[in-house]
Amino acid sequence: MSDNIIQTANLWKTYxxxxxxxxxxxxxxxxxxxxxxxxxxxGKTTTIRMLLGLIKPTKGVIRVFDKDIRKDxxxxxxxxxxxxxxxxxxxxxxxxxxxxxxxxxxxVPKSRIAEVxxxxxxxxxxxxxxxxxxxxxxxxxxxxxxxxxxxxxLILDEPTNGLDPAGIQEIRExxxxxxxxxxxxxxxxxxxxxxxxxxxxxxxxxxxGKMVLxxxxxxxxSQTGSSIRLTVSEPEEAMKLAREQGQFGQRQxxxxxxxxxxxxxxxxxxxRLVEQDHAIYRxxxxxQSLEDLFMRVIGEGxxx
Amino acid sequence: xxxxxLSSDWLKIRGKGIWFLVFLxxxxxxxxxxxxxxxxxxxxxxxxxxxxxxxxxxxxxxxVPLALMLGATILSSMIANVEHExxxxxxxxxxxxxxxxxxLAKFLLACILLVISCLxxxxxxxxxxxxxxxxAGEIPWIQAFKLGLLPLAGALPVLSIELWLTMVTKNQxxxxxxxxVLAITGMFSxxxxxxxxxxxxxxxxxxxxxxxxxxxxxxxGILIMLLGMMHFGRKDVA
Numbered sequence: 001m002s003d004n005i006i007q008t009a010n011l012w013k014t015y016x017x018x019x020x021x022x023x024x025x026x027x028x029x030x031x032x033x034x035x036x037x038x039x040x041x042x043g044k045t046t047t048i049r050m051l052l053g054l055i056k057p058t059k060g061v062i063r064v065f066d067k068d069i070r071k072d073x074x075x076x077x078x079x080x081x082x083x084x085x086x087x088x089x090x091x092x093x094x095x096x097x098x099x100x101x102x103x104x105x106x107x108v109p110k111s112r113i114a115e116v117x118x119x120x121x122x123x124x125x126x127x128x129x130x131x132x133x134x135x136x137x138x139x140x141x142x143x144x145x146x147x148x149x150x151x152x153x154l155i156l157d158e159p160t161n162g163l164d165p166a167g168i169q170e171i172r173e174x175x176x177x178x179x180x181x182x183x184x185x186x187x188x189x190x191x192x193x194x195x196x197x198x199x200x201x202x203x204x205x206x207x208x209g210k211m212v213l214x215x216x217x218x219x220x221x222s223q224t225g226s227s228i229r230l231t232v233s234e235p236e237e238a239m240k241l242a243r244e245q246g247q248f249g250q251r252q253x254x255x256x257x258x259x260x261x262x263x264x265x266x267x268x269x270x271x272r273l274v275e276q277d278h279a280i281y282r283x284x285x286x287x288q289s290l291e292d293l294f295m296r297v298i299g300e301g302x303x304x
Numbered sequence: 305x306x307x308x309x310l311s312s313d314w315l316k317i318r319g320k321g322i323w324f325l326v327f328l329x330x331x332x333x334x335x336x337x338x339x340x341x342x343x344x345x346x347x348x349x350x351x352x353x354x355x356x357x358x359x360x361x362x363x364x365x366x367x368v369p370l371a372l373m374l375g376a377t378i379l380s381s382m383i384a385n386v387e388h389e390x391x392x393x394x395x396x397x398x399x400x401x402x403x404x405x406x407x408l409a410k411f412l413l414a415c416i417l418l419v420i421s422c423l424x425x426x427x428x429x430x431x432x433x434x435x436x437x438x439x440a441g442e443i444p445w446i447q448a449f450k451l452g453l454l455p456l457a458g459a460l461p462v463l464s465i466e467l468w469l470t471m472v473t474k475n476q477x478x479x480x481x482x483x484x485v486l487a488i489t490g491m492f493s494x495x496x497x498x499x500x501x502x503x504x505x506x507x508x509x510x511x512x513x514x515x516x517x518x519x520x521x522x523x524x525g526i527l528i529m530l531l532g533m534m535h536f537g538r539k540d541v542a
Contacts, residue, residue: 052398055540078400088395090386092319104312105401145395 004066005030005153005185006051011060013046013209020046021209024060028187028202031179035200035217036189039298043209044189045085048157051187052082064153081146082155087138088145091131095122095141098130099148106149116144120174136167143174147182154178156188160195172199193294207298217290224288228266230256233279241272254281305401309409313383317413322382326417327424329375330452334428337363341436356438361451364429368455369505370487375421376463377483379414384470393541403537411467411529418463422452451509457518458508460525461501462486468532472539 006028013021021043028034038044049055051062053073062069064076090098099113117123120140125133130141139159146154156175160168176199178184190196196203197217204214215223232238235254242249242256247269249258261269266283273280317323340363341348352359387393397403426448434440462483469479486502493503498511501524507517 049394049541052394054394054397056538074400074402077398080398082395082398084394084398086391088392089390090316090392091390093316097315097318101312101315102395102399104315105308105396105399107308149400 003029005032005064006187007063007066008047008051009061011047011050011062012058013043013050013055014058019209021050021057024206024209024211025214026204026211027214028185030185031183032202033175033179033186033188033200035193035196035203036187036206037193037196037203037294038189038191038206040191042191042206042298044191044206045157046209047206048082048084048155048187048189051155052080052084053077054084078149079152080155081149081151081153082157083139083142083146083159084155084157086161087142089130089133089138089141092129094129095126095133095144098141099145102145102148108149112148112150116147119147120144121170136163136170139163139167139171140174143171152184154184154186156186158189158191160190168195175199193291197290205294205297213297220290220293224290224293226260226285226287228258228261229282229284229286230258230269230280231282232256232273233281237276238273238278241276241278242269245269245272257286305405306408306412309401309405310412313386313409313413316386317383320382320386322379322417325375325378325382326421329371330421330425330428333364333367333371333425334432336367337429338432338435341432345436356436357433357442357444358447360429360433360438361444361447364425365451365455365509368425368452368509369459369490372418372452372456372459372505373462373483373487373490375418376414376459377466377480377487379417380463380466380470380483381476381480383410383414384467385476387471388474388476397541404533407471407533407536408529410471411464411533414463414467418456419453422456423449425452450514454508454514454518455505457525458504458506458521459490460521461504461528462490464525464528464532468528468535471532471536474542 004027006026008024008026011021011024012019024047026047036044046055050057051064053069065079067076069076090101093101095117096113099116103110103113117126120143122137122140122144125137130138133141143156143159146156159175160171163171175186175188178186188196188200200217202216203220205212230238231254235251235256238256239249239251242258245268247258247261247265249256270280270283337360341360348359349356387396396406429448429451430443433443466479466483469482470476473479490502490505493500494506497503498507504517504521508514508521511517
């Protein structure tokens, strides 16, 4: 028994001789919003399709709710809502009919349709045929479909793909509410870290089918280094002075860049410089963003 | 489970022109005979004598196997397309419903729609005969029912093949082409052999032992449907 909602061990999917997913170990805990990140074609959708039993793994084990997907697929799917890649819908039907078609299979009460429509704020357009919906509305209908069966786990594959900034913001707010208001664990994939950063509690980064990093957002933030940049009037001499204090930096024109220093070290260095009649124009801290880290992590692989 | 899937499918085929087709085929066949008998009623009366009802059935049956096979092809393609069109397979199959139930529901849906067409044809023929003043006391009800339903059983293998192909491939060009080829081959299949499978739809009416051919069609159709269901159950969903 574990508190993992989703757990995969040594998961592989190979197409002919190309491995779309390899050695993937995924751990998603209850109440997480798990950001599943990776560039296009890294194997995110393939992994998600395997989690839903749409395709069979070549090798490895998938456990969802601590049950084996090969044996208890129906039990698992009863507790999962999903939106894979692009929204699926029946264009000739309106939103209520679309949801009704799914409801008849799920066998949930009719009132659930109105509930999910109001969650995704589609109540007003519910009677229009879905053909005429904007992409954002179709995406929201997709989420409504995923929520229809009152799932405990929501799997959303690139739910913000192709949306405008307002649409992205809307979907993001919607996802953030899921664990809080409905107690739902969420797996959300994306190729943009910035998109996931603001809602996910944990992220996994996949590259060429392989998990390269899996950690909490907080830990990632602490890993991103920062540097201190000084702009001074006499850089050469300032460098010498800093070296005497045990700070080794690099000079670029009149700019000096030092690795991270704590407050007292900066204060001391600045005092010494001022005492020596240096003019200090700027003291800046340059933080590396998560995006830089992400690019570094997925970039490393591209070189190999 | 199959019932739930069927009830869902029933809703999904709304407004896709499927019902239009279900009505068009039998009404079309009836109107053809209206023209045939309307234009040369006296001549045909001379041929069939007292047996006008039977003459009418004989004229209709010529087109029934062809219409059934084409209908099975087009209906299968339309039913499958409801899911293909906006990539709904992945959504449907990620729901807590066994894939065989999904497959069986689509098969039953196609069967029900074809049966409705056949029954409409029966009704159409009887109405047509009465309009032309055939003897109302001699309406050959049993024959008129058999006219559609027995060839349908004989043509079931074609439906099973078409349903399988249209459901597992997104591109409908191949299954539709194949369906048309099968239907046309079926027209000439009696000259190949009465036991040739595509001839069963005709033999199920014309043959010496129609129920045997209908039964063979039914058995082969169900067998092919089960094979298709097994394949559908294990295939990867793109």
